[in-house]
Amino acid sequence: MIAFSNALLALTLLSVLLSLASHRLVALVKIMAFQGIVVSLIPLFLEQHMTIGSIMMLQVMILIKGFLIPGFIYVAVKKIKIRREIEPIIGYHASLFTGLIFILISAFIADRIYASQSLPGEHMLLMITAITTLASGLFLLMARYKAITQVIGYLMMENGIYLFGTALAKQTHTQYIVEFGVLLDLLVGIMIMGIVLNNINSTFDDVDTALLGQLKE
Amino acid sequence: MLEFTCLIPIFTGIIAMFLPVRFGRGILVVTALLHLQLTIMAWLGKITPGLPQYFSASPDGLLVLLVTSFIFLFISIYAVSYMSETEIQSEPIYIGCTLFFLATMSMVALADHLIVLWIAIEATTLMSAPLIFLNRSKSALEATWKYVLICSVGIALALLGCFFIILAMDIGNIQVPISFSALSVVATQLDPMWLKAGFIFLVIGYGTKMGLAPMHTWLPDAHSEAPSPASALLSGALLNCAFLGVYRSHQLLYKAGLGDFSGNILIGFGLLSMLVAAVFIFNQTGYKRMLAYSSIENMGIIAFGVGIGGLATYGAMLHLIHHSLIKSSLFLSSGNILLGYGSKLISKTGNMAKVFPKTFTAFFAGFAGISGFPPFGIFVSELLIILGAFQKGRTISISIFIIALVLIFAGASRLVMKMSFGKWDDEILVDENMARVLPSYALLLTSIILCVWMPDNLYQTILSAIATIGGSSNG
Numbered sequence: 102m103i104a105f106s107n108a109l110l111a112l113t114l115l116s117v118l119l120s121l122a123s124h125r126l127v128a129l130v131k132i133m134a135f136q137g138i139v140v141s142l143i144p145l146f147l148e149q150h151m152t153i154g155s156i157m158m159l160q161v162m163i164l165i166k167g168f169l170i171p172g173f174i175y176v177a178v179k180k181i182k183i184r185r186e187i188e189p190i191i192g193y194h195a196s197l198f199t200g201l202i203f204i205l206i207s208a209f210i211a212d213r214i215y216a217s218q219s220l221p222g223e224h225m226l227l228m229i230t231a232i233t234t235l236a237s238g239l240f241l242l243m244a245r246y247k248a249i250t251q252v253i254g255y256l257m258m259e260n261g262i263y264l265f266g267t268a269l270a271k272q273t274h275t276q277y278i279v280e281f282g283v284l285l286d287l288l289v290g291i292m293i294m295g296i297v298l299n300n301i302n303s304t305f306d307d308v309d310t311a312l313l314g315q316l317k318e
Numbered sequence: 319m320l321e322f323t324c325l326i327p328i329f330t331g332i333i334a335m336f337l338p339v340r341f342g343r344g345i346l347v348v349t350a351l352l353h354l355q356l357t358i359m360a361w362l363g364k365i366t367p368g369l370p371q372y373f374s375a376s377p378d379g380l381l382v383l384l385v386t387s388f389i390f391l392f393i394s395i396y397a398v399s400y401m402s403e404t405e406i407q408s409e410p411i412y413i414g415c416t417l418f419f420l421a422t423m424s425m426v427a428l429a430d431h432l433i434v435l436w437i438a439i440e441a442t443t444l445m446s447a448p449l450i451f452l453n454r455s456k457s458a459l460e461a462t463w464k465y466v467l468i469c470s471v472g473i474a475l476a477l478l479g480c481f482f483i484i485l486a487m488d489i490g491n492i493q494v495p496i497s498f499s500a501l502s503v504v505a506t507q508l509d510p511m512w513l514k515a516g517f518i519f520l521v522i523g524y525g526t527k528m529g530l531a532p533m534h535t536w537l538p539d540a541h542s543e544a545p546s547p548a549s550a551l552l553s554g555a556l557l558n559c560a561f562l563g564v565y566r567s568h569q570l571l572y573k574a575g576l577g578d579f580s581g582n583i584l585i586g587f588g589l590l591s592m593l594v595a596a597v598f599i600f601n602q603t604g605y606k607r608m609l610a611y612s613s614i615e616n617m618g619i620i621a622f623g624v625g626i627g628g629l630a631t632y633g634a635m636l637h638l639i640h641h642s643l644i645k646s647s648l649f650l651s652s653g654n655i656l657l658g659y660g661s662k663l664i665s666k667t668g669n670m671a672k673v674f675p676k677t678f679t680a681f682f683a684g685f686a687g688i689s690g691f692p693p694f695g696i697f698v699s700e701l702l703i704i705l706g707a708f709q710k711g712r713t714i715s716i717s718i719f720i721i722a723l724v725l726i727f728a729g730a731s732r733l734v735m736k737m738s739f740g741k742w743d744d745e746i747l748v749d750e751n752m753a754r755v756l757p758s759y760a761l762l763l764t765s766i767i768l769c770v771w772m773p774d775n776l777y778q779t780i781l782s783a784i785a786t787i788g789g790s791s792n793g
Contacts, residue, residue: 217511235478239471242467242471248463251467255467255470255471255474258471258474259474262474262477262478262481265478265481266481269481269482269485269488
């Protein structure tokens with residue numbers, strides 16, 4: 102089963118790189134939906150034995166990460182009629198390159214962590230993917246002007262944290278905490294941001310945070 | 319049932335949302351009184367947590383709860399008068415969210431479970447965001463967007479910190495509930511590397527909420543765009559709650575024998591916050607932004623004091639109390655100024671001493687207090703922090719500390735002088751009235767009284783709160 106989970110992790114990494122390079126918002130939302138499903142499937146192939154509870158939880162995660170939230174964002178994108186990020190702060194090729202560098206750095210960090218700790222080495226790739234996703238999410242959040250792209254970056258960061266939780270909290274009671282925490286965080290972050298986005302929409306015609314530049318020193 | 323301190327505001331908040339505004343204002347004050355009563359009962363040990371695995375009445379939590387509850391009462395009295403003077407759209411939502419905000423802050427103060435604390439701090443962001451967005455202007459929107467986004471990123475990183483601490487438990491093969499009280503008993507068996515990593519993420523996460531530089535960027539915008547009663551709550555109560563998250567993590571590390579590591583990180587963040595505030599306060603154009611930068615400075619002072627340890631910790635706890643009292647009073651006065659001059663810009667104000675003598679008294683006294691002049695409590699707390707740092711031989715950091723204090727005083731006093739005695743000959747929009755000045759006076763007076771006479775109960779609680787990180791009141 103390890104091999105299958107590695108394939109999923111590779112797909113996650115691919116989706117991270119794709120999202121860094123994509124300039125059409127609809128495509129970006131689709132990539133995020135795909136990433137959400139893949140990320141929430143990963144625990145299925147890592148667990149030795151699953152309880153009814155954790156299987157139920159898995160369904161909920163797939164529903165939220167894969168369908169609900171990308172659905173919300175999709176509706177928002179359609180409603181405000183923006184198709185692409187016109188002027189990213191950091192260009193697409195540069196972003197893609199940064200993503201590759203993130204993979205290198207996270208491989209290095211994961212290697213150091215596993216070398217110094219007596220953790221089971223089989224989750225090494227999981228750790229690499231987790232750090233890369235987290236870092237790329239943060240990067241996307243900072244490197245784009247549009248409010249929606251920032252939300253997508255935040256979502257990606259959350260996926261990274263979820264993976265981190267799965268990578269680290271293997272053995273014991275912690276499993277539920279990982280899911281519960283992210284569940285709430287996801288719901289909450291997106292709901293409020295959705296509302297805020299709505300208001301951004303009705304206040305100006307454009308959902309561009311570059312317009313939000315009134316308050317500065 | 320200590321949990322009633324959270325449940326009652328939630329309940330009354332829901333009611334207030336559906337009632338006409340007149341009743342809503344009454345509910346706000348009544349709830350504040352009830353909350354204060356419950357808090358005092360908790361202090362006297364009359365009520366205990368109903369769910370001890372999630373909540374506890376720790377001394378540091380009780381301290382924050384009391385401060386929150388106390389200033390909330392005065393802010394709500396002020397808010398009643400303020401709201402009748404201004405046109406607040408959707409006032410029921412404002413009242414409801416203020417009460418929910420109080421509920422979530424009480425939950426932070428009482429939480430003992432790692433994840434419950436995290437959820438509670440997340441909830442404070444959610445409940446306070448509508449308060450900032452109340453004016454529905456373009457700049458309010460920008461402030462809210464920044465606030466929600468930056469704090470969400472912070473809170474996500476704090477969750478990662480929680481994971482790391484739980485991992486430190488797993489590696490040490492410890493089976494205890496994931497609560498601060500249970501973890502501090504077994505702290506020495508936790509894995510130190512993951513504990514340190516967890517602390518760093520928790521400080522970054524909760525520090526974002528607390529306004530530590532360089533994660534402070536949301537704070538000046540949010541504090542200046544929110545209506546004044548809400549700014550007073552944000553600055554006087556919310557920042558303390560976020561600090562509690564940092565403080566609890568520091569306690570855990572101290573128990574694990576890593577107190578030096580976490581203390582140094584806190585000192586670093588504290589000094590950086592003070593320096594950033596000193597640089598940015600100099601050329602502020604808005605008085606609410608000036609006050610917001612002063613909050614960043616004061617949070618830096620508290621973090622610094624806690625990081626130093628010993629006598630300075632006692633100073634930091636005093637500073638927490640007095641900063642909340644004085645800063646919320648200042649924000650309430652700034653609400654009067656905003657009503658009177660109709661602008662947040664310092665250049666549009668002036669000659670306050672003549673035009674608004676009562677507000678001027680409160681604002682100027684508050685400014686003297688926040689700058690560390692006697693007879694206000696900040697004088698004592700800053701002095702204790704400086705003495706404590708000298709005792710520990712931290713000469714370099716204490717010199718940076720003092721330089722930053724002087725710079726901030728110099729920068730802010732220039733602006734305050736302009737507001738108080740500068741030229742101004744225009745019409746005043748809304749005259750000051752007693753209902754909007756008395757709460758400020760009361761808060762300032764409390765700070766003076768606490769300076770000369772402190773109830774024994776309060777003193778003992780502060781001592782037991784700081785005893786867990788090796789602090790004491792006699793060095």
